[in-house]
Amino acid sequence: MPHPTILRGLVERYAELSEDPGRAGALEDISYTLCVSTGTRTVEDALAVAESYLDEVRADGTPAGQPLAGDAADPGTVILTA
Secondary structure (H helix, E strand, C coil), X not given: CCCHHHHHHHHHHHXXXXXXXXXXXXXXXXXXXXXXXXXCCCHHHHHHHHHHHHHHECCCCCECCCCCCCCCCCCCCCCCCC
16 A cells, blocks of 8 residues: 555545546546555545545554654653653
């Protein structure tokens, strides 16, 4: 899967292009890119997979519910004090 920011951009671009009948070629290109990016064969499946994936991850790519690096709840965090 591409980074969530990239995937979100692809979905938004698809939505923009789907409203403009004069941009059929660009819509076909973005549809293909969405399918390749999500490992699907139809744009409907690609959008469903993208939506599901984006619901599960934060913008930085970490799974929702997982502490962010540097959070006090993250056991791998090193806190330096003076």
